[in-house]
Amino acid sequence: MEAKIEFIPEGTITSPRGFRAGAASVGLKKEAEHALDLGILSSEAPCVAAALFTTNRIKAAPIVFCQQRLQGGRAAALVVNSGCANAFTGEQGLRDAAEMAGLAAERIGLSPEDVLVASTGVIGEKLPMQLIRPGIEQMVLSTEGGHSLVRAMMTTDTVPKEVAARVDGSGFIIGGVAKGSGMIHPDLATMLCFLTTDAAVDLDFLRSALRKAVDISFNMISVDGDTSTNDMVLIMANGLAGNRPISPDSRQAGIFQQALDRVCIYLAKSIARDGEGASKLIEVTVSGATGVAEAKVAARTIVSSPLVKTAIYGNDPNWGRIVAAAGRSGIEVVESKIDLYIGGVCLVKEGNPLPFDKGSIVELLKKSDVSIGLHLNLGTASATAWGCDLSEEYVVINSQYTT
Amino acid sequence: MEAKIEFIPEGTITSPRGFRAGAASVGLKKEAEHALDLGILSSEAPCVAAALFTTNRIKAAPIVFCQQRLQGGRAAALVVNSGCANAFTGEQGLRDAAEMAGLAAERIGLSPEDVLVASTGVIGEKLPMQLIRPGIEQMVLSTEGGHSLVRAMMTTDTVPKEVAARVDGSGFIIGGVAKGSGMIHPDLATMLCFLTTDAAVDLDFLRSALRKAVDISFNMISVDGDTSTNDMVLIMANGLAGNRPISPDSRQAGIFQQALDRVCIYLAKSIARDGEGASKLIEVTVSGATGVAEAKVAARTIVSSPLVKTAIYGNDPNWGRIVAAAGRSGIEVVESKIDLYIGGVCLVKEGNPLPFDKGSIVELLKKSDVSIGLHLNLGTASATAWGCDLSEEYVVINSQYTT
Numbered sequence: 001m002e003a004k005i006e007f008i009p010e011g012t013i014t015s016p017r018g019f020r021a022g023a024a025s026v027g028l029k030k031e032a033e034h035a036l037d038l039g040i041l042s043s044e045a046p047c048v049a050a051a052l053f054t055t056n057r058i059k060a061a062p063i064v065f066c067q068q069r070l071q072g073g074r075a076a077a078l079v080v081n082s083g084c085a086n087a088f089t090g091e092q093g094l095r096d097a098a099e100m101a102g103l104a105a106e107r108i109g110l111s112p113e114d115v116l117v118a119s120t121g122v123i124g125e126k127l128p129m130q131l132i133r134p135g136i137e138q139m140v141l142s143t144e145g146g147h148s149l150v151r152a153m154m155t156t157d158t159v160p161k162e163v164a165a166r167v168d169g170s171g172f173i174i175g176g177v178a179k180g181s182g183m184i185h186p187d188l189a190t191m192l193c194f195l196t197t198d199a200a201v202d203l204d205f206l207r208s209a210l211r212k213a214v215d216i217s218f219n220m221i222s223v224d225g226d227t228s229t230n231d232m233v234l235i236m237a238n239g240l241a242g243n244r245p246i247s248p249d250s251r252q253a254g255i256f257q258q259a260l261d262r263v264c265i266y267l268a269k270s271i272a273r274d275g276e277g278a279s280k281l282i283e284v285t286v287s288g289a290t291g292v293a294e295a296k297v298a299a300r301t302i303v304s305s306p307l308v309k310t311a312i313y314g315n316d317p318n319w320g321r322i323v324a325a326a327g328r329s330g331i332e333v334v335e336s337k338i339d340l341y342i343g344g345v346c347l348v349k350e351g352n353p354l355p356f357d358k359g360s361i362v363e364l365l366k367k368s369d370v371s372i373g374l375h376l377n378l379g380t381a382s383a384t385a386w387g388c389d390l391s392e393e394y395v396v397i398n399s400q401y402t403t
Numbered sequence: 404m405e406a407k408i409e410f411i412p413e414g415t416i417t418s419p420r421g422f423r424a425g426a427a428s429v430g431l432k433k434e435a436e437h438a439l440d441l442g443i444l445s446s447e448a449p450c451v452a453a454a455l456f457t458t459n460r461i462k463a464a465p466i467v468f469c470q471q472r473l474q475g476g477r478a479a480a481l482v483v484n485s486g487c488a489n490a491f492t493g494e495q496g497l498r499d500a501a502e503m504a505g506l507a508a509e510r511i512g513l514s515p516e517d518v519l520v521a522s523t524g525v526i527g528e529k530l531p532m533q534l535i536r537p538g539i540e541q542m543v544l545s546t547e548g549g550h551s552l553v554r555a556m557m558t559t560d561t562v563p564k565e566v567a568a569r570v571d572g573s574g575f576i577i578g579g580v581a582k583g584s585g586m587i588h589p590d591l592a593t594m595l596c597f598l599t600t601d602a603a604v605d606l607d608f609l610r611s612a613l614r615k616a617v618d619i620s621f622n623m624i625s626v627d628g629d630t631s632t633n634d635m636v637l638i639m640a641n642g643l644a645g646n647r648p649i650s651p652d653s654r655q656a657g658i659f660q661q662a663l664d665r666v667c668i669y670l671a672k673s674i675a676r677d678g679e680g681a682s683k684l685i686e687v688t689v690s691g692a693t694g695v696a697e698a699k700v701a702a703r704t705i706v707s708s709p710l711v712k713t714a715i716y717g718n719d720p721n722w723g724r725i726v727a728a729a730g731r732s733g734i735e736v737v738e739s740k741i742d743l744y745i746g747g748v749c750l751v752k753e754g755n756p757l758p759f760d761k762g763s764i765v766e767l768l769k770k771s772d773v774s775i776g777l778h779l780n781l782g783t784a785s786a787t788a789w790g791c792d793l794s795e796e797y798v799v800i801n802s803q804y805t806t
Contacts, residue, residue, distance in 0.1 A: 058730030058738055088726055088738060090754060123723025124756050229727050306709075307801060314802025320526025323491055324632050327461030335461055335491060351493060353527050391802075392795035398710060399717025399794075 004168035005259050007266075011164025012146030015175040016198035017240040018044040021145030023152035026135035028083030028121070028128065038135045039145075039152035041194060042077040042108045047236035048200075049075040049116075050207040052214055054231035061086045061093030062117040063230060065101070069116060073203040075236055076114035078194060079104035081132065082155050082179075084121040087229040096127040103136040118192055120155055120179060120230055150177040153192055156397060161270035167259045170252055172199035172241035174259050178267040180274060191218065193233040193267055199256060200239030202247040209257050210235050217264035220300065220385040221272045235260075272386040277393030282312055284372045286326070287382035294331040295383035301329035302372065302385070309390035315365040317358060319347050326374055333376060341373035350377075407571035408662050410669075414567025415549030419576040419601035420643040421447040424548030426555035429538035431486030431524070431531065441538045442548075442555035444597060445480040445511045450639035451603075452478040452519075453610040455617055457634035464489045464496030465520040466633060468504070472519060476606040478639055479517035481597060482507035484535065485558050485582075487524040490632040499530040506539040521595055523558055523582065523633055553580040556595055559800060564673040570662045573655055575602035575644040577662050581670040583677060594621060596636040596670055602659060603642035605650040612660050613638050620667035623703065623788040624675045638663075675789040676771075680796030685715055687775045689729070690785035697734040698786035704732035705775065705788070712793035715773055720764040722750050729777055736779060744776035753780075 014021050023039035051070050053063050069075070079100050086093045101115040108115075119127070150160040157180045164175035178193040201209075214233055239245070246252050273281040284303045289295035302308055305325040311318040319340055327333050340348035343364030347356055364370070370389075417424050426442035454473050456466050472478070482503050489496045504518040511518075522530070553563040560583045567578035581596040604612075617636055642648070649655050676684040687706045692698035705711055708728040714721040722743055730736050743751035746767030750759055767773070 054731075056727060056731040057734075057736040058726055085723075088723060088751075088754070088756070090739065122721075123727055229730060310798050310801035313798065316802060318525075320488075320491060323461055324459065324526055327632060328457075328459040331460075333460040336493065351491070353491070390798060392798045394709075395713050395716065395793060395795045395798060398713035399719060 005262050006166050006168060008164040008166055008173070011175060012162040013041060013149060013175040013177045013194055013196050014143050014146035015164035016173040016196045016238070018198060018238050019175070019196045020044070020141040020143050021149040022139045022141040023145065023148035024135045024139055026131045028081055028131060030083070036148060036152035037083050038081045038132060039149040040077065040079050040104055040108070040136070040139050040141060041149055042141055043196070043236060043238040045238040045240055046074060046076050046114065047238045048073055048203045048206055049234065049236045050203065050210045051232060051234040052210060054229060056229050058088060058229050060119060060230040061089055061097045062119045063232060065094060065097040066116050066118070066232065069113065074114070075116050076110050077104060077108055078116045078118065078234065079136065080118040080149070080153055080192070081127070082120045082153055084119060084125055084127050085123050085230050086119040086127045087123040089124070089126055092126060096129055099129065100132060100136070103133060107136055107139055116234065118230070118232055120153060120192055123229060146175065146177060153177065153179040156180060156276050157274055159274055161267050161274070163263055163266045165259050165263050167255050170255055171243055172197055174263050176263050176267050178271055180271055191231045191271065193218065195233070195235040195263065197235065197237045198239070198241040199237055200241065200243050200245040201237040201256065202245045205247050205253065206235060206237055208248070209260055212257060213260040213264040216261060217268040220296065220383070221268045221387060269386050272388050275388035276397045277391040278388030279313065279391060280367070280389050281369050282309070282372065282387045282389065283369065283384060284374070285382060285384045286374045286376065288376040288378055289381040290332055290379035292381045292383055295381045296385070298326050298329045298331050298374065299383045299385035301325050302374065303387035306390055309387065312365055312370055313389035313391050315362045317342065317347070317356070317361040317365065322372060322374065323348070332378060334378065337377040339375040339377065343367070343371055408665050409569050409571060411567040411569055411576070414578060415565040416444060416552060416578040416580045416597055416599050417546050417549035418567035418578040419599045419641070421601060421641050422578070422599045423447070423544040423546050424552040425542045425544040426548065426551035427538045427542055429534045431484055431534060433486070439551060439555035440486045441484045441535060442552040443480060443482050443507055443511065443539070443542050443544060444552055445544055446599070446639060446641040448641040448643055449477060449479050449517065450641045451476055451606045451609055452637065452639045453606065453613045454635060454637040455613060457632060459632050459634070461491060461632045463522060463633040464492055464500045465522045466635060468497060468500040469519050469521070469635065472516065477517070478519050479513050480507060480511055481519045481521065481637065482539065483521040483552070483556055483595070485523045485556055487522060487528050487530050488526050488633050489522040489530045490526040492527070492529050495529060499532055502532065503535060503539070506536060510539055510542055511544070519637065521633070521635055523556060523595055526632060549578065549580060556580065556582040559583060559679050560677055562677055564670050564677070566666055566669045568662050568666050570658050573658055574646055575600055577666050579666050579670050581674055583674050594634045594674065596621065598636070598638040598666065600638065600640045601642070601644040602640055603644065603646050603648040604640040604659065605648045608650050608656065609638060609640055611651070612663055615660060616663040616667040619664060620671040623699065623786070624671045624790060672789050675791050678791035679800045680794040681791030682716065682794060683771050683773055683792050685712070685773050685775065685790045685792065686787060687777070688785060688787045689777045689779065691779040691781055692784040693735055693782035695784045695786055698784045699788070701729050701732045701734050701777065702786045702788035704728050705777065706790035709793055712790065715768055716792035716794050718765045718768040720745065720750070720759070720761060720768065725775060725777065726751070735781060737781065740780040742778040742780065746770070746774055
């Protein structure tokens with residue numbers, strides 16, 4: 001069944017029923033004095049909650065803290081800061097994370113066990129708790145507060161990333177906010193994404209649905225290997241829509257998954273488009289692969305190749321870099337079967353380079369969205385990955401960060 | 404036994420007995436009109452030969468050609484061009500490679516089966532044979548010709564990379580030339596390395612010695628994933644030193660391996676230092692790992708991290724990026740055991756950041772050689788990797804290549 005999924009104008013993480021949020025500026029971002037840098041998200045009803053965390057062996061204190069706290073699959077609030085990642089901070093880092101959660105619980109009137117913590121910023125510095133304590137104590141929450149919360153998470157992001165979607169006839173809403181990721185937003189604690197829904201959802205189903213949605217969205221943007229110490233995707237479902245809890249056998253299971261996929265893909269693409277120094281979004285679809293895993297590997301390899309990224313930045317139709325990236329991705333590739341498209345124009349057919357009008361391809365590459373289609377013609381599987389171009393500005397931003 | 408290995412002043416690939424080379428400018432490099440772009444290397448005696456090739460599934464025609472030709476482990480000459488990679492060129496590419504070999508054989512007076520071919524340059528364009536044919540026919544070889552051959556291989560390389568080493572008392576010499584690699588010299592056909600020796604060497608031993616030397620040299624420089632379609636490391640041993648052929652049980656086996664290691668590491672470091680847009684060499688040593696494979700993975704991950712590379716370019720002592728790269732490399736890492744050194748100065752001891760004088764670390768980072776030492780304190784294995792910093796110049800070079 002194809003669900004009618006509708007994006008809500010100005011939708012955000014507080015669009016689902018019963019969620020409130022707030023943010024404050026407490027001075028954690030040295031380079032931006034009055035920027036929002038601390039926020040709280042809270043649900044008026046307890047939530048079923050699931051999360052995915054960074055695979056980095058060096059895990060920030062908030063990650064370790066949330067992994068423990070989420071074992072039971074329940075939460076009701078989240079406190080988040082930018083400007084300091086609370087990563088590589090040892091025992092003190094864990095104590096600081098716990099204190100943040102405790103203070104937020106006190107402010108909202110919850111049990112400390114119901115509060116999660118996230119941080120993003122420089123690695124290896126302790127949290128300035130003297131700034132955070134008064135900030136939490138004075139925090140004001142509202143149902144419009146999602147728009148502030150998303151700004152309090154930003155580091156080198158240039159635009160806030162927020163969305164909410166309603167499924168026609170289902171009665172529930174899924175909202176979300178995210179901040180930058182991967183190579184794109186490197187050791188600023190990389191990617192954070194928080195999702196809310198007022199749907200009632202069975203915990204096991206929520207965990208599986210989140211995993212599936214993340215696999216085709218955040219796991220398909222150009223993270224280039226620099227996986228952060230602080231990556232986290234969290235979903236909280238408070239059940240206030242009043243539906244029967246969704247489980248794998250529910251009539252609504254498929255619609256919920258589709259809506260969650262759409263929301264995650266929207267946020268993932270927003271992150272890719274807003275990469276550090278990026279001027280455009282690159283969408284790579286690999287089809288005709290022998291399996292989905294193979295198609296994913298090839299699409300991700302192409303979209304994160306520095307050579308493909310610099311060529312697209314320079315509007316250079318240097319397509320050899322695209323097939324070379326596919327070739328070294330490790331999947332099966334047969335030169336004589338490859339078709340390659342840029343912006344819908346076929347440049348290679350069954351391994352043979354076609355003559356093309358360079359000027360018109362350069363014009364296609366100058367657009368804000370560049371699509372690459374690689375048909376392997378070996379099977380029936382396909383996958384799409386998203387990334388951004390690589391400019392001098394990326395180097396400038398990343399060579400002048402702590403100094 | 405520690406061999407006394409001596410680098411020969413002005414040594415090159417024609418330093419071992421019986422090797423001659425020559426080069427010509429035939430107009431293959433559109434952007435550099437009179438640059439050398441075609442070369443021949445020849446041995447007066449037949450050689451035992453071994454080679455390692457790119458793992459890219461899209462293999463250039465010269466790679467496919469050499470893989471077939473080297474199955475017997477014998478060769479006597481090599482013809483190489485820059486400016487065009489002869490990659491993604493189908494059946495015509497294979498015919499062109501065979502014709503190049505045939506013409507070179509005719510010029511030198513060898514059987515065509517004894518000649519190998521290598522190409523480097525743009526992917527997806529056919530070899531301009533009308534330029535190559537007269538170039539080969541008029542080629543003049545000499546024992547000083549190694550210095551010209553190495554220039555004929557250059558693409559965006561800024562300096563030629565050549566070396567020769569003599570082992571005291573062994574009577575033999577190993578010489579070599581190389582051109583740029585990996586992310587560093589991306590789709591200019593990436594890395595080529597040719598090695599010669601006048602030692603007599605058993606084929607199986609030569610193959611194994613080359614594999615070992617490459618594993619700790621070329622495989623440890625920052626290739627960043629953009630493995631080329633044309634990568635190739637070749638060694639030819641003509642036996643004119645008159646020694647008894649070296650086999651694994653020979654008294655000289657150890658010395659030969661050490662000398663080959665030294666030559667390969669010298670050339671690999673030269674490639675890393677001359678990376679596109681690079682201003683310095685980065686050397687990363689990971690020690691205290693649970694195994695050599697683990698140490699290698701961590702060292703390579705750190706040295707190829709865009710965040711580490713940009714930080715070092717900006718002389719930024721942002722050490723959090725180094726431990727984060729180690730953490731996401733996939734190997735075992737325990738935060739509370741990590742010691743970290745930059746330029747010999749300890750910044751982290753047993754997981755605790757130490758106070759340090761930022762100004763003095765910035766001075767260390769400004770040097771042309773930057774060393775990073777990461778002690779995992781989990782085992783006894785170690786490995787070293789080499790790379791270069793990432794500058795705006797890299798983006799400029801790679802966004803303006805074919806257009």
